[in-house]
Amino acid sequence: MNPAPMIALVGNPNAGKSALFNALTGARQKVGNYPGVTVERKSGRLVLSDGRPIELVDLPGTYSLDPASPDEVVTRNVVLGHQAGERLPSALIVVVDATNLDNHLRFTLQLIALGLPIVVALNMVDMAERDGLHIDVDMLSRELGVPVIPTVAVRRRGMEELKAAIDTIVSGAPVPPRADGAVPDIVIFQRRARAIADAATIEEHVGRRWSYWADKVALHPVLGPIILAVLMFVMFQAVFAWSAAPMDLIDAGFQDLQAIVRDLLPEGLLRSLIVDGVISGVGAVVVFLPQILILFFFILLLEASGYMVRAAFLMDRLMARVGLSGRAFIPLLSSFACAIPGIMATRTIDDPKDRLTTILIAPLMTCSARLPVYAVIIGAFIPARSVGPGIGLQGLVLFGLYLTGVLGALVAALVFRRTITRGEGSGFLMEMPKYQMPNWRDVAIGLWQRAWIFLHRAGTLILAATILLWALLSFPQAPAGVNQSEYSVAGRIADGLEVVVRPIGFNHQIALAIIPAMAAREVAVSALATVYSIDSTDDAATERSLVGRLQGRWPLPTALAFLMWFVFAPQCMSTIAVIRRETNGWKWPAFTLAYLFTLAYVAAGATYWLATAAGL
């Protein structure tokens, strides 16, 4: 009945908190949300040496207990025991960066003043030694009055010692915090922190740090932007180049499965449901798992290595031109993987108008759910020619689509900052963490979580949408000689929509596919797969992949217009829901839907007419 004691992990951003959390709990983590606020709650299980279980909660990284952002409010409320849905922690593990003691100790002192049992994890001691810093751990522990354990979380060093220290302080009932949060001005803590840090650290002069020399290159006025552009280009080329083999494998697997089921079941509705509906639809989406993982792999690597902040630094001035700051670059770059974590990452932007603008344009960043759509259409209609050394035409078109989204976002931001989110631009103030070799296990955990979310969606939302669409497409049964998808319920719904989308070059099948794709963009692919699968009468054609089936079916201007539609169209219920949550109301999600659908319609129409006029 008495649940396991809860311990909270607290610390400054960039202290290596997540790595320590992974090292202590392993891959079995629960990710949720605090009720009523948009702050992520990450928890895991830690087992002490005597077998006692502990619930470890990873609190958002913050610089102090001043409640300025939602993250800081939650951190403060949790450590004070005021957070709804959370117990008072039995103890805190405060993570500090050994190379940056003077700053990180300030927050530690603020937490110690609360009176909760505390262990300090003196993290990244290997980096400190590399930088020529020798820290007197005993003295630090005496000055702070709490146990201090040297750790290297990314190398899993010091974990047993840390667990032993937790063991000794977690005994008996939680002690309520001494102060109720009325903390003195942080400058007092800051000065005391500096004094302790200076006393406990012996610094050998070892010249410039490694990160400095790396920054000389990465932030070089000419080289820096070139490196960033090359990195982005390599990333998007790799998404295509590296994924070909595993995708063929998955595709072949689903086709074999279709063949097996077709042999096992008699011809009829059940076989149609499983072969044309479930396998065809879900398979068409799952096949993109390799591309999504490659994209997330790059983004996780850029984050973990510390390069992401450099990218923000390089981009700040350009972002300032459209009224944003370099800080918005990180959520926007994350939105290339998925707009949902991207929009959630805007919480680090202090200025409310800056933040709102970033939220509104985040859906324009080409997320991984668009990749399946782009990949199918590009694969079917753009020839796999080489247009230069190492540059394929297909990759180039894909790059162009990404670029269109970015340009659209910049123009939108410029317009918003002059109209609905008019106001003084906020500044750019950011810590630049040290470069770090990413820990492969942490990257693997991140990738695993993404893969799971994607497959979970494929197995639930996309499966349900696929079955529903199959049913709408299969009934009522068309008499002989009549096209089934046009005769069906879905076909009749699409007839209505077709009137609207015909001027921008869309055909009946596209009208059919974009309706269920409101749930999620990648459903468009499974929907097309289902539509063409139901209409095809001979089995040989069904067994060809969707790319093969689409080839030659649409005129090129229609294919291009379809691509352009997906650059802009806000076809993702989860994004709209997260915008509603982050902006506390329906006003901004409704606005997002309206402006993005308008843009999508105009852009697709313009593309169709220009391409037709150009004789493509």
Added chain:
Amino acid sequence: MRLDQLPLRQAAIIAAIDWAALRPAEARRLRELGLDEGVRVEALHVGPFGRDPIACRVGRMTIALRRAHASAISVQQADAA
């Protein structure tokens, strides 16, 4: 001298910060990043467009800030040690 005028890679000490010239949220963030009178500061890198923002070493940390904020920070050159 102001921080935005400080030549690159020249060590200095923060002499005074004009907190009133900063908006409260910015001032708070600057304080959180360890900017305070008497702290060692050194401009290390500048952004590629318009030499903005500036990456500075403050204490043992590297932070990025815009020229507009750097101009609120007065510095005096440290003795080359």
